[in-house]
Amino acid sequence: MTWNRxxxxxxATGALSAPAVLAEGSGKPxxxxxxxxxxxxxxxxxxxxxxxxxxxxxxxxPSQVYFSCFFSNLYIGGLxxxxxxxxxxxxxxxxxxxxxIHDWAVAVDRVDKNxxxxxxxxxxxxxxxxxxxxxxxxxxxxxWDLSVQTKMPHAYEAGSxxxxxxxxxxxxxxxxxxxxxxxxxxxxxxxxxxxxxxxVAHVLKATNPTAKIVIADPKPKFSKMxxxxxxxxxxxxxxxxxxxxxxxxxxxxxxxxxMMLTIDGEEMAVDVCNVIPAMKAGRIAELAGVTDxxxxxxxxxxxxxxxxxxxxxxxxxxxQGDMPKSGFSANSQAKVCANxxxxxxxxxxxxxxxxxxxxxxxxxxxxxxxVGATYEATEEKIARVDGFVSQVGxxxxxxxxxxxxSENWYAAITADMxx
Amino acid sequence: xxxxxxxxxxxxxxxxQKERAAMTLNRRDAMQVSLWALMCLALPVRAQDLVxxxxxxxxxxxxxxxxxDAPPEKGGVSIxxxxxxxxxYRVPVTIDAPSxxxxxxxxxxxxxxxxxxxxxxxxxxxxxxxxxxxxxQSQEVxxxxxxxxxxxxxxxxxxxxxxxxxx
Amino acid sequence: xxxxxxxxxxxRGICKRWALKDCGSKVRKAMLAICACFGILPVAGARxxxxxxxxxxxxxxxxxxxxxxxxxxxxxxxxxxxxLDPNAFMAAMQAYKAKQREHPIMxxxxxxxxxxxxxxxxxxxxxxx
Amino acid sequence: xxxxxxxxxxxxxxxxxxxxxxxxTLITHRMESGHRLDSDNQPIPRSIIHRFLCEFEGExxxxxxxxxxxxxxxxxxxxxxxxxxxxxxxIWFDDDGAIYTDSRAISxxx
Numbered sequence: 001m002t003w004n005r006x007x008x009x010x011x012a013t014g015a016l017s018a019p020a021v022l023a024e025g026s027g028k029p030x031x032x033x034x035x036x037x038x039x040x041x042x043x044x045x046x047x048x049x050x051x052x053x054x055x056x057x058x059x060x061x062p063s064q065v066y067f068s069c070f071f072s073n074l075y076i077g078g079l080x081x082x083x084x085x086x087x088x089x090x091x092x093x094x095x096x097x098x099x100x101i102h103d104w105a106v107a108v109d110r111v112d113k114n115x116x117x118x119x120x121x122x123x124x125x126x127x128x129x130x131x132x133x134x135x136x137x138x139x140x141x142x143x144w145d146l147s148v149q150t151k152m153p154h155a156y157e158a159g160s161x162x163x164x165x166x167x168x169x170x171x172x173x174x175x176x177x178x179x180x181x182x183x184x185x186x187x188x189x190x191x192x193x194x195x196x197x198x199x200v201a202h203v204l205k206a207t208n209p210t211a212k213i214v215i216a217d218p219k220p221k222f223s224k225m226x227x228x229x230x231x232x233x234x235x236x237x238x239x240x241x242x243x244x245x246x247x248x249x250x251x252x253x254x255x256x257x258x259m260m261l262t263i264d265g266e267e268m269a270v271d272v273c274n275v276i277p278a279m280k281a282g283r284i285a286e287l288a289g290v291t292d293x294x295x296x297x298x299x300x301x302x303x304x305x306x307x308x309x310x311x312x313x314x315x316x317x318x319x320q321g322d323m324p325k326s327g328f329s330a331n332s333q334a335k336v337c338a339n340x341x342x343x344x345x346x347x348x349x350x351x352x353x354x355x356x357x358x359x360x361x362x363x364x365x366x367x368x369x370x371v372g373a374t375y376e377a378t379e380e381k382i383a384r385v386d387g388f389v390s391q392v393g394x395x396x397x398x399x400x401x402x403x404x405x406s407e408n409w410y411a412a413i414t415a416d417m418x419x
Numbered sequence: 420x421x422x423x424x425x426x427x428x429x430x431x432x433x434x435x436q437k438e439r440a441a442m443t444l445n446r447r448d449a450m451q452v453s454l455w456a457l458m459c460l461a462l463p464v465r466a467q468d469l470v471x472x473x474x475x476x477x478x479x480x481x482x483x484x485x486x487x488d489a490p491p492e493k494g495g496v497s498i499x500x501x502x503x504x505x506x507x508y509r510v511p512v513t514i515d516a517p518s519x520x521x522x523x524x525x526x527x528x529x530x531x532x533x534x535x536x537x538x539x540x541x542x543x544x545x546x547x548x549x550x551x552x553x554x555x556q557s558q559e560v561x562x563x564x565x566x567x568x569x570x571x572x573x574x575x576x577x578x579x580x581x582x583x584x585x586x
Numbered sequence: 587x588x589x590x591x592x593x594x595x596x597x598r599g600i601c602k603r604w605a606l607k608d609c610g611s612k613v614r615k616a617m618l619a620i621c622a623c624f625g626i627l628p629v630a631g632a633r634x635x636x637x638x639x640x641x642x643x644x645x646x647x648x649x650x651x652x653x654x655x656x657x658x659x660x661x662x663x664x665x666x667x668x669x670l671d672p673n674a675f676m677a678a679m680q681a682y683k684a685k686q687r688e689h690p691i692m693x694x695x696x697x698x699x700x701x702x703x704x705x706x707x708x709x710x711x712x713x714x715x
Numbered sequence: 716x717x718x719x720x721x722x723x724x725x726x727x728x729x730x731x732x733x734x735x736x737x738x739x740t741l742i743t744h745r746m747e748s749g750h751r752l753d754s755d756n757q758p759i760p761r762s763i764i765h766r767f768l769c770e771f772e773g774e775x776x777x778x779x780x781x782x783x784x785x786x787x788x789x790x791x792x793x794x795x796x797x798x799x800x801x802x803x804x805x806i807w808f809d810d811d812g813a814i815y816t817d818s819r820a821i822s823x824x825x
Contacts, residue, residue, distance in 0.1 A: 557810060
């Protein structure tokens with residue numbers, strides 16, 4: 001099924017003036033959520049929980065088990081088991097009556113307002129919420145495409161990719177080379193590339209101390225750089241070689257057959273090559289015709305698409321302004337969206353939007369750092385208001401507390417998404 | 420020269436050797452050439468030059484150490500720097516001083532005021548140096564530039580630091 | 587004014603002392619109790635009580651808290667929300683807001699809550715458990 | 716001596732005689748400022764790269780005196796005039812007495 005983008009745009013303009021009409025069937029307004037991660041899981045749960053059965057909520061997610069990208073680096077570092085980062089959708093169905101369908105959404109008809117699944121099912125909606133995460137931009141790392149992801153894993157979807165990367169690291173020859181091709185901005189984070197480097201270093205320092213880590217990075221700097229540089233100098237001196245934009249880190253190609261990586265014209269043999277390509281919104285956002293370039297622009301007040309007021313886009317896939325593409329951000333956006341969607345469908349009170357984010361990163365065992373900010377909705381975008389970041393040279397006890405705090409947060413946010 | 424030669428002996432210490440072993444053969448050859456060059460050629464380095472930046476308490480003393488009695492004149496040296504630094508640990512900065520023979524970058528709000536002094540040699544392609552600096556707080560950073568005739572220029576740039584970086 | 591200033595100073599001393607571990611369960615309970623004693627003072631300016639709060643607004647705002655704080659589970663570093671004494675809660679939020687109590691995230695989150703919102707949250711949390 | 720010190724230099728491999736080239740250099744170094752306290756509240760002694768030199772065939776390009784206000788992993792970018800074929804030499808001086816060098820040969824197009 002293909003959809004003409006212009007037809008969508010025309011339809012969306014019409015929809016602005018059309019009165020709200022409920023989907024046929026049960027008489028209850030219907031919300032369809034695509035994607036069961038931090039954005040989709042949270043928004044489905046909040047709409048169902050707070051509307052107390054007045055809204056029919058369907059969640060479409062292909063995976064039976066959700067492995068969180070946050071803490072997946074800790075799995076790679078051997079600090080968490082794969083089960084500890086895996087979550088199922090049973091409680092969403094049992095506790096809130098959410099209809100969870102494990103399938104792929106393959107098309108969106110914004111004129112007739114329905115979603116088609118790979119299995120053939122067509123689901124009508126009054127409000128559609130897309131939270132599909134990311135896809136990779138083909139050709140952004142020459143020599144790499146999805147067909148070689150089992151050889152050169154990205155591990156940017158947690159689960160089997162994380163397991164593969166961890167196994168490759170464990171099987172590196174003595175004195176071998178782990179290489180990462182880091183992504184350009186903006187990118188999904190977590191799993192932060194630099195936390196991942198820290199966790200790989202943690203493993204190699206213990207099991208393969210003569211090994212080397214090389215990062216080819218197209219960026220001149222990265223988030224929390226001073227904290228990571230200081231932490232790497234403390235915990236892993238001489239192990240990590242970061243090659244930024246200034247030294248050709250953006251001029252990269254790979255040869256998966258030969259396990260070669262070329263940085264700035266210099267070829268090197270590598271044993272593990274963790275390629276994290278440039279990113280764009282998950283494909284369904286593009287199929288729905290709500291993207292403009294790589295991402296889907298949204299209104300800062302309620303996360304509704306700038307193309308269609310009955311479609312909302314959450315998390316990594318949306319273009320909203322200053323918030324990072326983190327699970328915490330998606331969770332925060334989902335709550336604003338849930339309040340707005342519920343209000344427009346049932347007349348419940350709609351409160352002013354408020355957004356926040358905190359990202360914890362682990363540099364070494366018990367050496368955690370964090371960065372956070374609050375945001376407000378302006379006419380133009382979601383804009384940063386206030387923030388904080390851990391400081392270089394903090395007390396070791398504080399760093400340990402920060403890590404323990406992140407573990408508590410993990411328990412809370414996953415409960416907030418799934419329980 | 421004697422002082423330099425004594426220090427050069429340490430170049431081949433153990434950890435450095437280790438680093439070099441990882442380099443390509445070509446690069447290693449180049450390194451040996453450079454060592455030879457250092458040992459045999461007269462470098463533009465004198466022992467007294469190895470004294471680091473002036474260790475002075477006040478801005479006035481620092482300016483005096485660079486400019487002497489000549490009051491620095493505005494213009495002729497510019498500081499390229501974002502007005503808002505989001506990470507005080509690593510603030511990109513460029514000093515441009517066309518026709519200067521020497522420049523000094525000063526951060527009056529830092530624990531140590533002089534950040535960098537650059538002397539441009541005969542093969543400098545431009546009187547320009549870019550680096551990344553630490554800024555402990557919001558402040559007006561400024562630069563002094565000495566001209567071949569002995570005159571001194573000054574330039575300044577105010578910067579707001581969101582997260583300070585001077586520990 | 588003077589008694590308020592004294593109370594703030596005492597609170598600041600207490601909070602600094604426990605800055606690194608202010609959420610350990612026993613310590614936390616003891617501290618909340620102490621804060622509750624002084625807590626009336628900073629809140630008194632607003633003459634607000636939890637029972638006057640907008641519970642529905644509080645419920646909406648609380649969504650921001652539960653990203654990190656579980657409603658009914660006590661974890662080592664992050665305290666649970668249900669069962670907090672409303673006055674102690676309001677005092678704690680005002681202390682974070684005034685940066686008299688240490689914690690970067692809580693100072694940031696409380697920093698943008700106005701008095702009405704703090705009261706609304708207290709009202710909502712007092713309906714839990 | 717600081718462990719794991721690594722130098723990095725970027726410049727064109729080939730130029731025309733008389734051309735001005737951009738040179739970027741980096742050395743991995745913590746640049747301990749001397750103003751930090753350790754966990755026992757004792758000051759951590761200063762340990763920085765305090766000087767950097769670049770020369771081409773014995774002629775000075777640039778000579779830097781460096782304070783603790785320069786960031787971790789000191790980065791410098793500057794311009795050099797290349798009169799003909801030859802070798803650029805880069806020298807970093809550490810507070811602890813260590814000297815690190817790197818060099819790059821450059822060829823000249825006819």
